[in-house]
Amino acid sequence: MESKQTKNQSNSLFKIILLFNVIALIFCIASQTVNVYRYAIIGAIFELFWLPIMAIIILIPFASIYYWYKDKFKVTSQFFYLLLLYDLLILTFYILT
Structure with missing residues (x-):
């Protein structure tokens, strides 16, 4: 039962961080x-x-790295892809500048 709660919490944190990432982008x-x-x-x-x-x-990036660390740095982790999206945000910002 606890692993299901952890999975739901991880999924909701992912959605919140993704939303903030898209808003910033x-x-x-x-x-x-x-x-x-x-x-x-x-x-x-x-x-x-x-x-x-x-x-x-x-x-x-600090939040994404922290939660990716909690997922034991799995490449399949959602937070790894958030870091990649964050890189896209930074690249977009500097390319447009």
Whole structure:
């Protein structure tokens, strides 16, 4: 029974981290390709969310590595693929800059 709870907790953590990763990716792409200051309200929203997004970008790899460590560094672990997605986020950010 406990392994099932651990599996469910791991799956929900994966979904949460994946959601934050996708939000950060969309934010980075949008901030590099769209003029966010064209409209005042969009610029205000951008200014409001840039610091939390940067914190997410910094914390995602630590969370992914920690949970990948808990999965004993299996290549089939979901958190390994989150790290690969994070690499895509960083590459996208630097390519667009």
